[in-house]
Amino acid sequence: MTLSCPGRTPAGPTRCAGPLAWRRWPTLEPCPALTRHGRERARPVGPAVDALTPGPLRWPPWGEPRRGPVAFGSSPEPGCIMHTMRIDATCGSVFRAWRIRPLLLWATLLTLAWSLLGCAPGLSAPAVLNQAETIAREDARRPLPQHDSSAPIVTVEVRAATPIYPGDPVTIVVRAISQEPVDAYRLAIDDADTGWRAVKRLPGGLLSFEWTAGEPGSYVLIGQARTTAGAVGEGRRLLTVEPPDSSSSQSGQPGSRPDPTAQDTVIFYASSVTLPTYPFAEYQSQAVDPAYRWPYRRFDRDRFWQQAPQPSPQTYQLLILENRYLQVLILPELGGRIWQVLHKPSGNRMFYQNNVVKPSPWGPPQQLGWLALGGLEWNLPVIEHGYDWGTPWDYRALQESDTVASVTVATPRDGRLLHASITVTLRAGSASLEVAPTITNLSPDELQFDYWQTAMLAPGTGNRPSPDLHFVLPGQLMTVHSTANPDLTGPTLLFTWPHYKGRDLSRLGNWREYLGFFEYPAAHGPFTAVYDPWYDAGAVRIYPPEIMRGSKVFGLGWENALGSDLFTDDDSAYVELHGGLAPSFFEQARLAGGASISWQEQWYPVVDLGDLTTANANLALHLARTADAFQVGLYPTRPLNGVINLLADGVPVARRAVVASPEAPFQGVLPVDGAILPQVQQWQLQVEDQQGQRWISYEMSDPS
Template sequence: MPSPHIGLARRIFARLGFLLGLCLALSSGCTPGTEITKDREPRVSPTTSTLPIPTSASSPSGSLSATFPVTTPPRLPSAKTTSAPHPSRVASPTVTKAMSPVVYETSLSLMTYDYQSALLPTTPDDPVYPYPRLDHNKVGPPSPRTYRALVLENRYLQLTILPELGGRLYRWVDKASGHNLFYSNPVLKPTHWGIRGWWLATGGMEWALPLDEHGLSEATPWHYTIERHPDRVSVSLRDVEEHSGLVCTITVQLDDQHSYFTLIPQITNPTRDPVRYKFWINGMFSLGSPQAEAGLQFILPVDRVMVHSSGDKDLPGPGKLMTWPEFRGRDMSRASNWQKYLGVFAYPAITADFMGAYNHQTHLGVVRVFPHPITRGAKIFSLGDIPAAVWTDDESRYFELWAGLAPTFWDEVTLAPGQTVSWQEYWYSVNHTGGFTYANEQAALNLALSSTTVEVAAAVTSALEGPMRLWHNGRVTASWNVSLTPGQAFRRTLEIAPAQSAGVWKLELRDDRGRQIAMFREEIGRTTRWNAR
């Protein structure tokens, strides 16, 4: 814990750095609460504020004042064949009518407990200073409150950002299914979790800095800027974290060709001292189900994990290791096999460039693609037996996907004076793939083997035509010419004799120019994953 004087100096230098950033932004025509058009002429819109924003009287509580229709295409059936089929073209209709990406401001009404009147100021000797703590006994009942909302949308997805609540991504509507992939709590209710002794389980995706367990600024307003271009739109959220003095910027971008959203975190140390800190992205998901754990499978491409916390006495304790995905005969990738709450980290760090989850009941999945040498931390968490009344007033549930710079919550990273760390990652949905065993920013593949069947699937993030081939022991077993668009998975099941399952299997997807888009290879008892474009 730095001394109060060092902390004060850091905050002063951080503010100076922030003002310098504003000056630079002004010189380029970009200011908080403004939008930038293709001709670089700023259009002024209201800056971020904690004041309520009037909404239409016809807008229901918890819904945007502006809505857009989404289409739900029919599910593609899984065909079975007894032998390798001849190449065939599988057409995939467009998810929605073509549209340029758009971004606009609106408002969102949410039932909110009166926690602000129960906030307690802290002193410099408090580890969370200058952020407030909370007297839970003085929290008032919920009532409707209006929040500013920023909406980004293209033909495949719609995102909603709440800048007043930590700049979080609150909704992610997948237009192919019509579902919100995030968990969006219908009521903002302070829990006893978090490093401050309270945390709003708002839902969506939050940015935890500079400490673990949800950080310190997930409930404070963030500045934002909007940019518009013919082929892409973006919102940049910016906060001077007052405990460490670090400046955090999160840019969310949509383009006109892809079903993913691009996430660009950037953390800068404008102070004169090195800063040790933690940074984690926390995504809270439901994948279209109010009972998010039913049918849930975690995709974490490691063979060992470290336990963070658990209520299951049959599992190792905090800081201990366990095999993954199977541990003592239990498939721990399936949330249905979790008897209690559980959180685990990839150990010793994540070594692949993807992770995610898939719900086998809603047939929806979420994929995260990222540079693992930079973001080495990957954590999953599910609530298990914790009652929903802890965080909400209905029975809705969620699970969490965490992504951090350090491997675990117990580790830190250091940012030198004037240093910046930044990276780019991609998040997208998959539908009716049965899961995925490999993913990159262009496609997700699934190769599932049993003693009598081989199931293959592919989902893409932009329109693609080309061959997809299944190999067994160096020979092509099946081949298809596929025409794919986002939201429409290619999926087939082949029947095989039990003796044929042994050996090396490979699934690859190429484009119509022969370039390899994605490839997954599995050997019985051994699996490797890579992108060999």
């Protein structure tokens, strides 16, 4: 039935903002279709308005109550069918007891009836996950049901300095990947809503909104896209605004955010970040791995899911290295991880950045609860993310000069047999980050152990990869670690790279389910990379393969991907690049008693290349052949003024000057005589600076 009601609209007049629609949908749904709390998830609805005005939202779960759909239901026992009733409301004043009481009576009667049929009653009791449903490790991960393919995939992109403080300008962009044309976009910020905006009236066909950051706290951004056929897709993003006094100056005292814009300057400073945090520590107990005398905390996943606690704000220390091009964020209290690298000229982020601290079903099987916080983490002494991904690490910051600054994070020296220290260095005028680990065996005897680095990546501004993201690996043969893909069944299965059984497996959108694999027989090096043409952004890792002999890739899948709710509270997602001392998880590294092993890597974000073909410590290169030319893209890690040479079977055929920098990458064309293209056996592209120093030399037989 439809009722009219008195009420106050956001603009102020005393009249109903719209009819109140009370719709009852008695449905029979299988229990697995419910959320883990045993209730249907509320979805935001609201009036379409032309300006940013208050609208109804009921997300995130720790926020203030919002007007919107309300779900009633009982938590089912396994095998039960549950009756659900939902109310949609667009006028806030109707939520009064005398209006809802009849529905509560009906809900109570229905709950009682179903309990007599064998289903457990209780409007708020969480659904219980038994041990058989526990996902203990990566090789037991299970895909979720496939999403509606007709709905567009929506990304909510945030472009702003980090951390964000009240009054900071924030650009929010909503866009979508869709098989059907998108005719309208919509954005909600916490409890405010733009309404539907027609694509034909939006510059560039995207919804771009300039927002001034509000009061400190967590905000939820919800973007929607509607196709011409009426299908609506939705993407969600968490954003945290820090208190104004949480920024610190270089000396560590409260002050304004430093702004190192000089070409020859780099600084270190400390700050903090406040994140919604689930009380996972309350569900952990002390344990020790006797093989390494390594203390860790075991997570009681069953009790956590049964009790379904809610997150609350918690503040963490943030260590920041910054120069003209990059801002590097380190979380010493959460595994000493590099949490994010921001490419300042573009606003792109290199790593995935989870904005909620939430235990996942994964991690070492004897521990579980791994925090998929994003960034680059250090995993030892066992596989599956190690033990210390969420514990405080010791740290020491060193500002050597105005041109070099570093932070060293280290495991405690508390009797454990292995010690790890990782020095992260940023230099003035460079858009790459140096990472220098040292692993030491503190025991007198040889140790077999695992050391891996896990990078969780979502390059760009959307905090989730697109289907066009692809992995760039030099090898031609891979071996499976774990997957739900029936074409790649079984650990250690070998498959060709990048094409296997007619599919280009380097492209994420061609994956059906989750997949993890290693380069075979070992890492080829000296680089691995990912690039996402949707955001025109990527990430590069440069490393010594003779030391870091393991190279692993993991992704959540695409068509039937693992759900984001397993590790976060929005729609963000990621892919992983791993590097290890052993070639795979099936082998271990060895270190003699009292010995150490050290090496150095470089990591850097890439933007505005169009795509990525190869990379080294100096630059990332994209090279593609057309009918009578080569399309060239160069992203240097420091300013470059030089020349590009193209050789055909050793003979120069094209040359052009190039000026590029991390702020302004180069994209251009090298014309060639189309008649010679079919005759050439080997092409070579060289980039040199004005002093004749070669920055890169790349050979290819068929770059098309």
